Amino acid sequence: MANEADNTSNSAGPVVMLLGSGEMSRELALAFQRLGATVVAVDGDADAPAHRVADRHAVVTMNDPDALAAVVERERPDYLVDQAGVIAIDGWETQAGGVEIFPTPRAVRLSLDREGLRRLAADELGLPTAxxxxxxxxxxxxxxxxxxxxxxxxxxxxxxxxxxxxxxxxxxxxxxxxxxxxxxxxxxxxxxxxxxxVVDVDDEVTLLTVRTIGATGPSVRFCEPIGHRDAGGTLATWQPHRLSPAASDAAKSIAARIVNSLGGRGVFAVELLVRGDEVYFTDVRPQPGDTGLLTQRTQRLSQFDLHARAILGLPVDTIMISPGAAEIGYADGPARTVTKRPDALAILSETLDVAESDVVLFDRLDETDGRHRLGAAVATAPDVTVARDRAQRTAVSLRRLWQS
The missing domain is CATH 3.30.1490.20 (ATP-grasp fold, A domain)
Incomplete structure (x- = not known):
């Protein structure tokens, strides 16, 4: 049974329904609202993060196509944005009633099926892979x-x-x-x-690729490459990650081919392995993700702004305004939350004393990702080396918030 918020919106703009209302969806909801859209957030959790900022929300069983279809029928959105992979449910897209769906149902299915995606990339598109x-x-x-x-x-x-x-x-x-x-x-x-x-590579890179459709047809734009290193409990990211001209061209070619094959509009996080001038495709996520969180400080338009603009059919740009870096901390299990410490403000004061630093704290398990984010330390600087050092120092201090 759906639970509806009592508030209604008088906006004359489009209605966007988010399926999945975790931390990523909260940021995406705000991006849509800044563009005049009314946001309806749907999730199985009554206290999901996006529910706190959405214009309306509904609580339903996310793997129940009939319940989801009922919410769509009641709200009549112009755009349906899947953040939780539910459009992969067999037959669900046929119940959406002709509403524009993003990502495409095919993209959702393949993002959840490594075998199907890898066979598409290697066998059909001829992309280099391990x-x-x-x-x-x-x-x-x-x-x-x-x-x-x-x-x-x-x-x-x-x-x-x-x-x-x-x-x-x-x-x-x-x-x-x-x-x-x-x-x-x-x-x-x-x-x-x-x-x-296991391929001996120099770097792991995310190439955020924005697919739009204009008067002249589909086009893709690329953000500056984002380097990343996952140490289990911490994900370190930095932008830009420098590639050789040959590797940069190869990365863009791979990203454009896989994204155009998946179709639709929006941000695609294309995962690549780089060794010298050689680039290998590994994965693609048809939505904003953790490696792109730092774009909220490094780019004029963050990954969330880009996703919202592309879906709504608005112009985009991928201008980077500053080199930056981030470190995202994760809990060992879903039950852990940020410790409510009496000295939290003192810790934050010390943490934010690092030049050009910022933090983001999370307190809910995201419906769309099994890992439980605790917080992110973000920093900018005139060059990426200094930014990475600042982000690391910020993260070391920030981790005290959830240490017992």
Missing amino acids: PFWFAGSAGELSAIAEHAGFPLTVTPVAGATGDGRSVLLRPEDVQPAWNRAIAAGTVTTPNRVMAET
């Missing part, structure tokens, strides 16, 4: 490891980024890796994993 295989049992995985050699990474075919990931270094690692991947996989692909050769 060698990969798929296994439906521990025995098949063992045979792949014997054939391909070590090391190998193993991930569930479907699941949140990073969940269930293991690195195989020797034969006895196969069974534990299989068990871990299967435990983290989704019910739609309960017994299938992807194995990849």
